[in-house]
Amino acid sequence: MNPIRTFRPCPVCGERDAENLCSLDYERFIEHLPLHYDIVSCRVCGMVFNDTTASPDDFNRYYSDCSKYDNNNIVGASNISPVERRRYGRMLELIQDSLTPEKSVIEIGCGYGGILPVLQEKGIHNITGIDPSENSVRHLLNQGIHAEVGSFEKLSDIPPCDFLIMIGVLEHIYDPLRALKNAMKLCREETVILINVPSSIDYGEYIRTPFYHFDFEHINHFSLPHMDNLLRLCGYSNRKYDYDAVRVRDVVNTTLTGTYGKTKVQEIIPDFSLSAQIKKYVDESRKNDFGKSIAALAASGKKLFLWGCGAHLARLLKSTPLSQCNIEAFIDNDPYKQTKKITGHRVLPSSTLHECGDDSTVAICSPLYRTLMTEELTRSGFKGEIVYLC
Ligand SMILES: [Zn+2]
Incomplete structure (x- = not known):
């Protein structure tokens, strides 16, 4: 046990008592993001996250400068690959019973479109993509998909929807609870939220490159209990979930998708199985570091x-x-x-x-x-x- 007080509060429960699981240093390749992270486990709720002295503004600056998601060469970013099509189809199976053509869908952090063209093909036409990148929005508009420049902090004029989707977003966010509470402006009482994140409990499953899952950008490491805790704090409880292994070029990533609906219970249920798995992943990574x-x-x-x-x-x-x-x-x-x-x-x-x-x-x-x-x-x-x- 290596107890520390963190700089960054736990992204789920907000506490600062944590256990340090490993420390990672990086050479300067990109602007704004930290060169040192401590991977820590919250001692109150068990969430695993990157502790850093960097501020939310540092991350905001990085993402607003970042051209990565503007790049058409990113796999699946522009034309949907068969792998991505299968992946999105599997996510949509979780909501297919209630996803009828008259329903409205908003995706926050849509990038170049991802799931939105798949919805369009399924006859769902009341769809909106929200993304901070003007290039992404222009690209979607050219495809006949409604899209607006925006972020969790800038959502005010968009009417609420039946389904709110966030794919590959929450693992990047410094304060995901605040972000989700902002996103609630887009929800009605009966809105279903669909969230997809990397499944951190599975980091060790397809390990080849040590520490691969600890990169610059993924600063929250969710397993289902922690995603559920985060959503319960926003007044939403889990309805369905699914795990999927997705091969992207030479890497297999396991992802977790959950759907959420309104609840009155706002409790946090601590869970420490994730930190135990991450410790094993760190040990295996250390043994194989070339x-x-x-x-x-x-x-x-x-x-x-x-x-x-x-x-x-x-x-x-x-x-x-x-x-x-x-x-x-x-x-x-x-x-x-x-x-x-x-x-x-x-x-x-x-x-x-x-x-x-x-x-x-x-x-x-x-x-x-x-x-x-x-x-x-x-x-x-x-x-x-x-x-x-x-
Ligand atoms: Zn916590």
Whole structure:
């Protein structure tokens, strides 16, 4: 037991007495977000969350600057892939009995549309997407889907709906209770809320990349009891729930979907099974943190190109001896990242790798894109060695 007083209150019950499960440090890859997180378990309700000295404003600035969700290359963001179509279809099964064509649906944090075109195909036409990104809203309007620029803080003029949907949203929010209470403006007495988040109790299920589920952005780690507690504090209780495993490129993520309707009970029921599972996940991650591979890279002294400048590589640079290797450059195809330097090194596009000789090593560091990266290296005639650090 490692008791601490947190900076950030528990996102469910608001308390600050917690147990520290692990501490993570990151190299600076992106603006605004913290370079250090403590993953903690609330000692009052058992919720697991990232403790940080960063403020809600830091996160707001990051998301308003962030072009990530404006990027059409994000899987499923623009044209819905078969995987996404199946995933959304499965979520909608939870509400299919009452989802008739005259019903109205609002999705908060809709990005490029996700579930909304699927609803449209099912004959539900009274649908509205709300997203802070003007590009996302424009994209939806072009598809004939009503959409408005907005956020949890700016919802005032939108009429209430029959179904309120939030997919992949609450795990990002500094104060999800406040956000949900704001979202209640969109609810009538009989409104059903559908929420989908990563299923944190399953983080260890498909583990390949250590600490993968602790990235910069996911700062709340829900299991069903904690999502239920959060919703009960807003006056909603669980009606149905479902778990789903979703493969996105090389990664399998388990998600949790719950539907909620009005209740008068507002109690918190503590549950500590999540923190026990997260402790196991942390232990497994520590055992497999590429110690041997990185030691071999350091010993070889070969020119090293590190490909995939995401949270995983940012963590490896701070928590392993990787930064002491003979790093020649970082590789990333995000034009914004190419304007930056990381640990004093350039960030180059992957198209430069074919020029490397056989004295070079590329370390693939993106859990999501490792197959695509390998294929690109093979196609390009890259002559050096390929190592996987993910
Ligand atoms: Zn708590």
